[in-house]
Amino acid sequence: MANFSSLKLIDVCKIPPPPTAAAPSSLPLTFFDLLWLRFLPTQRLFFYEFPSNEISFHDVIVPKLKSSLSLALRHYLPLAGNLVWPSQSDTPIIEFVEGDGISMTVAESDSDFYHLSGNGLREVSEFHPLVPQLSVSHDRAAVIAIQVTKFQNKGFSIGITHHHGILDGRSSTSFIKSWAQICIEESFVPISKQMPLYDRSVINDPKDLAKLYAKAWQEVEGPNNKSLNLKFPQTKHGLIRSTLEFTHQNIQNLKEWILNKKIENEIFDSSSSHISSFAIATAYLCVCTAKLEGLKEGELWFVFAADARIRLKPQVPLNYFGNCLVAGFVRLERFGLLSENGIILACDQILKGIRNLDDQALNGCENWGSIMSQLTFDYSKAQGVSLAGSPRFGVYNADFGFGKPKKVEILSAESPYFFSLTDSRNSDVVMEIGVVKERDEMDAFVAIFNQGFESI
Structure with a gap:
């Protein structure tokens, strides 16, 4: 299956914002950002088919992407800057100075476009080779990097790598969609509700968590270590990537099965009918994972990130730029997951975990900084099932004027314990699930995933 392709670099340039950029030239990090300070960056890859053979990649597509990216930076100036940690500052800041810009690589690949985008x-x-590396050193880190790669007369990809300590999925997706809109219509200006909000005062920090989290990072390899170098997990060779789908019919069948079982067992209550697609899908993935691993003792942990913007009091506007995520932790008994009612048990626990976040979004927040810094220095401690992305981001709406993406992949989720979630180009599909496993485990997992639907 290996496709030992070659990549030819055509151009590496820096895209500066226009001189009229109005966003702030420096921006402090909040405690929500500092949680991810040295965590591995987020990498997304968008595949686009050429709309016709007439459109020239080098003469039309690349210049349009470059000019629209520069114009998008008028509203997203911090993306063109760097993360720095001034000696006199307790916490790092994003700083933009004249001459800064986003690194863009242009390349050509002889890989099979349809194989990779399938x-x-x-x-x-x-x-x-299709996603760029962030320029990061001990005392400076780029915010974002972009790579545009042409595949022989079939299509092209846009690879985007961004620093997780500076923006979360909602913020990065908003930027990508604004860039895409400007690529279609240069005069496009986001409406005020979509314009990035940089006001840090909307994040209340009465417990001074930002300083607490910054101190936790300084002590990991400290004392007083202000390094901005990112930490990456150890790479495993030979891992396989696959995309599975939850169709509307899959979700509906699972929901009906759960409700019927609850009525049968007389455990139906008023909340039973309000089961989200997210809870059903993730409960099903946890059951499939438990079945793949077989009869193991103990518990399976499920960890998910949730947008805190709507959960904080007062609420934070949805267009707030930066990180604003809280984590839900769900403990699942493996023995229960393997029982006939495993998906019901998992679903109930996940729904309870979501309700807990709705009620107490910042519960235990004093400890998050030390937990996250230790976890980042040894990713192997994270043996629970985790998620990246969300179908709510609508990444398949990122149309740069060349049609909707043929495929979107979240590449930073490169672990057998990570699933990535996106919406889908196909209207019959509720969400796509990106799965990474070793070859023999992948075959077994796909079989378990498909058999589960057949059995209900």
Whole structure:
């Protein structure tokens, strides 16, 4: 299956914002940002088919992407800057100075476009050349980097790598969609509700969590270590990537099965009918994971991130730029997951975990900084099922004027314990699930995933 393709670099340039950029030239990090300070960056890859053979990649597509990116930075100036940690400051800041810009790489690949943009089994290493590396050192870190890669007369990809300590999925997706809109219509200006909000005062920090989290990072390899170098998990060779789908019919069948079982067992209550697609899908993935691992003792942990903007009091506007995530932790008994009612048990626990976040979004927040800094220095401690992305971001709406993406992949989720979630180009599909496993485990997992639907 390995496709040992070559990549030819055509151009590496810096895209500066226009001189009229109005966003702030420096921006402090909040405690929500500091949680992710040295965490691995987020990498997304968008595949686009050429709309026709007449459109020239080098003469039309690349210049349009470059000019629209510059114009988008008028509203997203911090993306063109760098993360720095001034000696006199307790916490790092994003700083933009004249001459800064976003690094954009243009390349050509002889890989098979349709193989990589499909749902089938693909080696994770095949995607690595298509996403750029962030420029990061001890005292400076770029915010974002972009790579545009042409595949022989079939299509092209846009690879985006961004620093997780500066923006979360909602903020990064808003930027990508604004850039896409400007690529279609240069005069496009986001409406005020979509314009990024940089006002840090909307994040209340009465417990001075920002200083607490910054101190936790300084002590990991400290004392007083202000390094901005990112930490990456150890890479496993030979991992395979695949995309599975939850269709509307899958979700509906699972929901009906759960409700019927609850009525049968007389455990139906008023909340039973309000089961979200997210809870059903993730409960099903946890059951599939438990079945794959077989009869193991103890518990399976499920960890998910939730947008805190709507959960904080007062609420934070949805267009707030930065990180604003809280984590839900769900403990699942493996024995229960393997029982006939495993998906019901998982669903109930996940719904309870979501309700807990709705009621107490910042519960235990004093400890998050030390937990996250220790976890980042040894990712192997994270043995629970985790998620990246969300179908709510609508990444398949990122149309740069060349049509909607043929495929979107979240590449930073490169672990057997990570699932990535996105919406879908296909209207019959509620969400796509990106899965990474070793080859033999992938075959078994896909079989378990498909058999579960057949059995209900």
